[in-house]
Every structure is written in structure tokens, then in C-alpha cells.
Amino acid sequence: MEQLITTDHAGSAAAGTQKDTPMSNMPAAVPYEMRRKSIWSCLYSLQEVLPGLLAMFFIAIFSNNLAGVPNPFTLENLFAYLDNVIGPVNGQGFFQIMNANFVWNALLAGLIIGNVFGVPESWKRGLSYIHKLMPLGIIMLGPHFVLSHGLKAGFGPMLIAVVMLLVTAGLALKGAKLFKVDDRQASIVAGGLATGDPHVCAILMPMIKAKGGQVVNATACVILFGLLASFLLPLLGKLTGLSDQAFGLASALSIGNGAQAASSGFAYGYEAGRYARYYDAVRHAIMPAGFLYVFLVMFWRKLKYKNDPTVMATRGVDTIPPYVIVFVLGWGLACLHLFKEPAHHAIFDMVKWDFSLAAAALGLSLPLKEILSWGWRGFALTSAVGLVRIALVLGTLFACVKFGWLGL
Amino acid sequence: MNRHPHTTDPTGFDFMANRGREEQDRDTVGIILAVGVMAFLTLCQYCGLY
Numbered sequence: 001m002e003q004l005i006t007t008d009h010a011g012s013a014a015a016g017t018q019k020d021t022p023m024s025n026m027p028a029a030v031p032y033e034m035r036r037k038s039i040w041s042c043l044y045s046l047q048e049v050l051p052g053l054l055a056m057f058f059i060a061i062f063s064n065n066l067a068g069v070p071n072p073f074t075l076e077n078l079f080a081y082l083d084n085v086i087g088p089v090n091g092q093g094f095f096q097i098m099n100a101n102f103v104w105n106a107l108l109a110g111l112i113i114g115n116v117f118g119v120p121e122s123w124k125r126g127l128s129y130i131h132k133l134m135p136l137g138i139i140m141l142g143p144h145f146v147l148s149h150g151l152k153a154g155f156g157p158m159l160i161a162v163v164m165l166l167v168t169a170g171l172a173l174k175g176a177k178l179f180k181v182d183d184r185q186a187s188i189v190a191g192g193l194a195t196g197d198p199h200v201c202a203i204l205m206p207m208i209k210a211k212g213g214q215v216v217n218a219t220a221c222v223i224l225f226g227l228l229a230s231f232l233l234p235l236l237g238k239l240t241g242l243s244d245q246a247f248g249l250a251s252a253l254s255i256g257n258g259a260q261a262a263s264s265g266f267a268y269g270y271e272a273g274r275y276a277r278y279y280d281a282v283r284h285a286i287m288p289a290g291f292l293y294v295f296l297v298m299f300w301r302k303l304k305y306k307n308d309p310t311v312m313a314t315r316g317v318d319t320i321p322p323y324v325i326v327f328v329l330g331w332g333l334a335c336l337h338l339f340k341e342p343a344h345h346a347i348f349d350m351v352k353w354d355f356s357l358a359a360a361a362l363g364l365s366l367p368l369k370e371i372l373s374w375g376w377r378g379f380a381l382t383s384a385v386g387l388v389r390i391a392l393v394l395g396t397l398f399a400c401v402k403f404g405w406l407g408l
Numbered sequence: 409m410n411r412h413p414h415t416t417d418p419t420g421f422d423f424m425a426n427r428g429r430e431e432q433d434r435d436t437v438g439i440i441l442a443v444g445v446m447a448f449l450t451l452c453q454y455c456g457l458y
Contacts, residue, residue: 029419032430042433052423114414121417128423131431135438140446212424316427323439330446339446343453350445365415365424 042132044125052126052361059113059360063106066356067349075105090230090266091273096259097230099198099223106356107216110363119364130361134206135323137354141203142288142330143339143347150285153278156406157249160396161282164253164389165290169194172385173297179381183313184210185374187298188218189382193389195290196256196283198222202355202362207295207324208313212362213370220371221382226257229386230264236394237268244268246397246408248275252283254386254393288331295324 035041043049060066063075079100083093119127150158169190176186187208192201201219204210210218233254237247251264251272258280265276298313299320305311333339339347400408416422426434452458 029417029421032428036429036433039433039436042430042437119414124415124417124421124423127415128421130423131426131434132438132441135435136442136445139439139442143446206426321435323435323442326439326443339450340453342458343450346449346453346458347446350449361423367414 044128049126049129051120052123053129054126055123055364056127056129056357056360059109059363060106060353060356063109063360064102064352064356066102066353075109076100076102079105090263092259092263092266097227097263099226099257099259101199102352103199103202103355103359104219106359107363110360111216111366111368112363114364114366115368123364127361127364130358130365131206133354133358133361134202135321137351137358138203138206139323139327139330140347140351140354142327143334143344144351145285145288145331145334146337147285147335148337150282153282154406156400157279157282158286160249160393161253162286162289164393164396165194165286166293167392168385168389169290169294169297171388172381173294175381175385179377179384181377181381182214182374183298183311184208185214185218185378186381187294187313188215189221189378189385191291191294192218192222193225193256193382193386194294195287196226196252196261197287198257199355200287200291202359204291204294205362207291207317207321208298209316210313211370212366214374215362216366216371217374218378218382221379223257224379225382225386226255226260228383229255229390230260231267233264233390234267236390237272240394240398242394242397243401243408244271245275246401247272248277249279249282249408250393250397251276252279254390256283288327292324292328 032041061069061071062073065071065074065076079095080093083095086094088094089097150161172190172193173183173186175181176183179186181189188201188204188210191204192198198219201215201222205212205215230251233251234247237250242250247268248265248271251261251268255261255264258277261276261280261283262273266273295314299317302311302314302317334344397408400406411418411420412422412424415424
């Protein structure tokens with residue numbers, strides 16, 4: 001095949017006017033292996049990447065309040081304003097309950113821009129930096145998870161949290177076949193639901209080799225189920241007659257997402273809401289275990305069934321990615337309190353920058369139909385597994401209260 | 409073969425594709441930058457710069 005060197009990627013065609021264009025008559029890009037001189041070749045030339053990087057930068061700074069940028073006109077501030085207009089729902093901001101944060105604000109902005117105006121050709125080289133930003137952000141998350149923060153709430157709650165995390169992830173992965181959900185989407189659901197943090201959906205994307213549409217679809221499933229569960233759980237809690245403390249723990253372990261868990265807790269009672277916030281540290285501290293577990297299970301499964309074409313998760317991942325190993329090392333060092341305050345916060349500010357930029361690129365890459373094409377099966381899987389987890393958590397905590405275990 | 413209008417440029421470069429040697433290099437660059445940023449911020453604190 002004739003290879004032509006093309007340096008001019010400038011183009012302004014918007015997606016609104018773009019169609020799936022046949023590539024047979026177009027000049028082909030030089031394969032990476034041919035233009036590679038060192039590992040730094042993946043940075044490409046500044047001329048090639050600048051438009052895309054600027055697009056990510058401006059989407060990021062107009063989406064979130066990022067360290068070092070005194071821009072008040074952000075989506076984050078708009079949502080905070082609307083939260084005040086709407087008023088609190090069980091003491092929580094509505095957009096907080098809807099999981100508005102530094103990842104999803106930028107993703108939403110990217111989605112809107114990409115679907116309304118399209119993605120100019122000149123941006124595309126720069127947008128490929130998402131693949132450098134993801135490992136970069138995952139590693140820098142390491143210092144954010146400190147086991148001792150969770151252990152302060154007690155060994156018992158921590159043990160229950162770990163068991164529920166593993167059971168939830170295991171059920172979601174097992175249930176994929178039953179609900180006919182693609183194993184990559186099921187992995188993202190498993191990670192997001194088990195850890196209770198929709199961020200994990202994005203973190204698992206490069207590890208599982210999931211498609212962007214699957215990640216956003218799965219995230220929406222986890223957020224939507226969390227929203228419904230935050231109203232359902234207080235009703236079930238009243239039936240079981242749990243103490244405020246036990247219900248706070250139940251909220252943190254069965255719903256996850258901090259604002260949704262707190263909303264559930266405050267719907268039960270003021271003290272329960274405060275306990276939901278208190279026990280959130282338990283769920284948070286073990287979050288890396290959730291996505292590492294999902295990745296390792298699916299990686300092992302792919303090795304075991306490598307000739308099975310239906311096994312798609314981690315397909316193309318030949319070894320455990322080095323950035324996962326570096327993340328685990330960083331997490332270990334964080335647990336040994338190497339990263340003291342405020343360095344830990346300074347590193348997390350960089351994580352916000354990193355994931356805001358990456359989420360902007362992800363949002364730009366996705367036509368809405370690609371997200372919707374994964375359908376409602378993911379939500380059925382999320383709901384089924386989520387309801388089983390609620391039953392298990394309430395049953396366990398009911399037993400703890402009845403027999404006087406854990407001081408609940 | 410059709411190109412994805414959001415992710416592929418006219419030369420066939422797909423910014424969401426990530427495989428092979430290019431993926432390894434991107435991962436390595438990400439790791440180097442992450443370790444560099446974390447080490448720099450941590451050392452700054454240990455040196456009392458903030």
C-alpha cells in the first residue's frame with residue numbers, strides 16, 4: 001500500500017456535515033512504527049497536536065474549577081448555582097447527587113461540543129493524548145487512597161465493605177451472560193457498582209479495553225441506579241428498624257457515590273446522614289481493590305479462554321500494564337504515609353487537571369448514538385446486582401444489630 | 409472500511425485507537441510524567457517549599 005506522509009491535518013468539517021467516509025481514496029497516515037525514533041515519538045510534533053490540546057484545555061477550564069485557573073465561568077459553578085436555585089434534596093445538592101464532578105463535567109461539555117459542532121480534523125492528533133493522560137491520572141490517584149483512613153471507622157465495617165465489594169463485582173461479572181451484556185460493559189458496571197464510584201468506570205476503560213460508549217453507558221447505569229437506590233434504601237431501612245449508625249453504614253456500602261449515600265442517610269434521619277458521610281471513608285479506602293479485582297479477574301479469564309471470540313474484556317492486553325503496577329506501588333507508599341499533606345492534595349489537583357483533559361477528549365469522541373447503542377441491558381444488570389447487594393448489606397447489618405456485633 | 413467521523417482523520421489516524429508499540433510508548437510517557445510530578449510535589453513539601 002502506498003504510504004503518503006501527510007502533515008496537514010487541518011480541516012474544519014463538523015460532525016453535523018460528516019458522514020462515514022470511505023477511506024480507500026484517502027492518503028494513509030505513516031504507521032507509527034515507521035516514524036518512531038524513541039518513546040517520545042508518541043508525543044508527535046507540536047504543530048500536529050496543538051489544536052487538539054488547546055481544545056481539551058479550553059473544555060477543561062470551562063468545565064471545572066481547576067488549580068491555578070481563576071475562571072469563574074465553569075460548568076461546575078453553573079451547577080453549584082443551580083443547586084442553590086433548586087434547593088437541597090435531603091441536604092445534598094441535586095447535581096452532586098447526579099454525580100457532577102471534574103470527570104463528568106468535562107465529559108458532558110465534550111459530548112455537547114462533539115455532537116453539536118463536530119470534531120475538526122486538526123484536533124484529532126492532539127486528542128490522542130487521552131492515552132497518555134489515562135495512565136498518568138491512574139498512577140497519580142494512588143496517594144488518594146489511604147487504608148488507615150478507612151480503618152479509623154473500625155475493622156468490622158472495613159471487613160463487611162471488602163466482602164460486599166468482592167461479592168458485588170463477582171455477581172456483576174457472572175451476571176453478564178445472563179443479561180447478555182458485553183463483557184467489557186459488564187466489567188465497567190462491576191467496577192463502578194462495586195466501588196460505588198463512577199470514576200472507576202473511567203479508570204477501568206484502558207485496563208479493560210472498553211469502548212467509550214460502553215464506559216459512558218455503564219456510568220449512566222451506575223448513577224441512575226444509585227439515584228433510585230437512594231430513595232429505596234430508606235424505605236427498606238425503616239422496615240428493618242436499623243439504628244442510625246447501622247443505616248449510615250448501609251448507605252455507604254449499598255449506594256456508594258458519596259452524595260447519593262448521604263442523601264439516603266439524611267432521608268432516614270439526621271444522624272444516619274452524618275454516619276453515611278463518616279463511613280464513606282471505608283468505601284473510599286478500598287476503592288483501588290475494586291478496580292484491580294475486576295481487571296485481574298477479566299485478565300485471567302481472557303488468558304484462560306483466549307480462543308473464545310466472545311471474551312472481549314482485556315483483549316489486546318498481553319501483560320499486566322506497567323502503569324497498574326506503578327499505581328499499586330504508589331498506593332502502597334500512600335498507605336505508608338509517604339505523601340503527607342498538603343502534597344497529597346497538590347497531587348490530587350493534578351489528577352483533576354489530568355482527568356478533566358482526558359474526559360474532554362472522551363466526550364468529543366462519542367456520538368450520542370454510540371452511547372445509546374449499548375441499550376438498557378447494562379441497567380438491568382446494574383439494578384439486579386445492586387438490589388442483591390442492598391439485601392445482603394441490610395441482612396448483614398440487621399444481624400449485627402440483633403446480636404450486638406460491631407457496636408451497631 | 410469506513411472512518412469514524414468523530415475520531416478518525418482523513419489519513420486514517422484514529423485518536424481513540426491504542427495498540428502495539430504506540431500504546432507501550434504512550435503508557436511509558438504517562439508513567440514517567442506521573443512519577444515525575446508526584447516526586448516533584450512530594451520533594452517540594454519535604455524541602456519545606458510549601
